[in-house]
Structures are given as C-alpha cells and as structure tokens.
Amino acid sequence: MDWDAHLDHLLAQVYPRELATPPTASNVAAAASGHSHSHSTTTRPPTKPFVTLTWAQSIDGKISGHNGHQVVLSGKQSMLLSHKLRRLHDSILVGVGTVVNDNPSLTARLPDLLPLESQPTPIVLDPTLRTPASAKLLENARTGRGKVPIICITSHDQDAAVERSALAEANERGEVEIVQVPAEAGSTRISLPDLLDPSMDPRLSRALGRSLMVEGGASVLSSFLSATVPAPSATPTDERVPLVDLVIVTVAPTLIGREGVAIPWLAADSIPRLEPIRTEVVGNDTVFFCRPVWHSTALSV
Ligand SMILES: NC(=O)C1=CN([C@@H]2O[C@H](COP(=O)(O)OP(=O)(O)OC[C@H]3O[C@@H](n4cnc5c(N)ncnc54)[C@H](O)[C@@H]3O)[C@@H](O)[C@H]2O)C=CC1
C-alpha cells in the first residue's frame, strides 16, 4: 500500500478544497486580512480559521500513561497522517500542560523536517507564562527549525508577566510573541471564542491563518470541543455553532489501564454530537473523522 498517496487522497476528500492545498505565504496573509485568495475583487468579513481537533487514544480512552507519562499510541501510518495534518494547517495549538509534560516539537516531519514554509506556527495557551526556557519549541525558534514567532497566549498583564517568565529573551529576539486574550469569567483559562475572533489581535490572526490544528492536551481538547461561537444571523437560534469544524481521533489497539490520563469530558448537555464523516483503518489503527453538531438531539444519549 502506498500510504503517502493514500493519505493525501483521504485528506483531499475530507478537507475543503481551499484548505487541502499546503499553505503559501500569500493565501495565509489573505486569510488573515479577510481577503479571499480567489480572484474575487470583493472583500468578505474575516472569519475564524477552520479548526481541526485531533488526538490519539488507546481502546480504553486514555491519551497518556500513568501520571501523564507521554506514550506513543499512533502506529507508523497514523503518525504519518498526523504529520501530514501538521503540514496542512497554518497553525498548531497545545496547552502549556502539554509543553511542560511532553516537550513537543510540533514540527511537520515526513519523516525529515519539512522546510519552514510548510511548518505550522506554534501557539501555546499559557495563561501564566510557565513555558520553560528548555522548551523544544523555543529551541526550534532559535535554531530556525520552526516557524517564528511562536505565539504564547496569556490572560495577564503582558509586561510584568513577560519579565518574570522564561520567555523574556526569546520575546526580545522576536522568536516569541506574547498575546493577551481575555480569560473565561472567574478563571485563568483563555476564552476560546475570543482567541479565534479575527478582530482580537492582528498578530494572532496572522499566526492562526486559514486553519488551526489543536493537538492537546486533555484539558484543552475538552474545552475546544465544548466551545461554541456566536451564530451568524442566518443560523436558527436554537442551534449553537461549534468552534471546532473537524474532529480526527486515532484509536490504537492498546490498553493503558485506569492510571492513564483521559480527556475530562463534560456533562452530556455540554458536549456536541459527533456526526461521522469517514472512518479509516490506517495501519493497525482506526481513524475517525467527525463533525461536531449542536442540535438539541445532543442531549438524547
Ligand atoms: N495522545 C495525544 O494525542 C495527546 C496527549 N497529550 C497528553 O495530554 C496531557 C496534558 O494535558 P493537560 O495537563 O490537561 O494540559 P493541556 O496541554 O491541556 O494544558 C492545560 C493548560 O492550558 C491552560 N489553558 C488556558 N486556556 C485553557 C482553556 N480554555 N481550556 C483548557 N486549558 C486552558 C490551562 O490553564 C492549563 O494550565 C499529557 O499527559 C500529554 O501527554 C497531549 C497532546 C496529545
């Protein structure tokens, strides 16, 4: 089986045509400014990026091992799919919990490191700026292996927080941009509808581009899936609009056991229904492609 061609074909079928082509500098800039990259001369209001939420889990629903210990769940072929997804998206987001725990690179490797123009821009939800100086993300930014600037999202007053954080030097060198986004009421967690609001901050919209891939971890996956955005005026009022456009879950044929970390799911009325789009056996894994929908039937489980 030619997995490379098979997975490219699969992604071309699942993604809207304009997103299934790898990003170029011009279509990313056009998306950020609200201009279509088609030949249209009209300007449309900027929209939120297309959001893919993706993770790998064991058959018993665990995304990492005991005490959050990082485990490789995806087999060779579904890992290839993950890296093709990284290449396809303009930006890639994780929570600071994942940065501290896994120290990921978040680069696209097929299997060699792709050139910078094919790399997604890393975005970290880091309300109290606790990304460590030793983070691979910072090393990649410093050594030209990853896109710059990395975007760190804080909910706090920027200047004082940056000075106290390990990000100060990288920020001065232009390798990290600290962007302030409002927190959810009564919490330090970043408000996700504000994060994806194209009018929030031009540096953020530029970095997000046309498409955002959310990789984790546990808390961030749960928050994204339960988040909704204001409905456009044409949408019936009883339907909520999901913030996430596509969910891609790899299930690996393995058990982790009860000590493993699972996604902290919310109550049934706070999570959308998943409408299956495609289910594929990829190597030994099964990959589900689904669209979240918020009909009233989401309650009837
Ligand atoms: N199997 C897989 O595909 C993946 C597994 N993981 C696993 O996930 C675990 C890490 O998960 P967590 O500790 O939950 O960390 P996390 O990566 O979800 O980050 C949580 C942090 O993000 C901050 N945050 C800011 N705004 C937030 C919001 N709106 N919603 C949620 N959090 C927000 C929180 O304050 C918190 O400090 C690790 O064990 C890692 O190995 C991580 C990525 C993928």
Ligand SMILES: Nc1nc(O)c(N)c(N[C@@H]2O[C@H](COP(=O)(O)O)[C@@H](O)[C@H]2O)n1
């Ligand atoms: N696709 C996939 N399969 C798994 O089995 C995984 N554990 C993950 N984890 C994600 O990948 C990050 C590591 O990325 P780098 O290889 O360092 O670039 C990890 O932090 C999770 O986000 N993904």
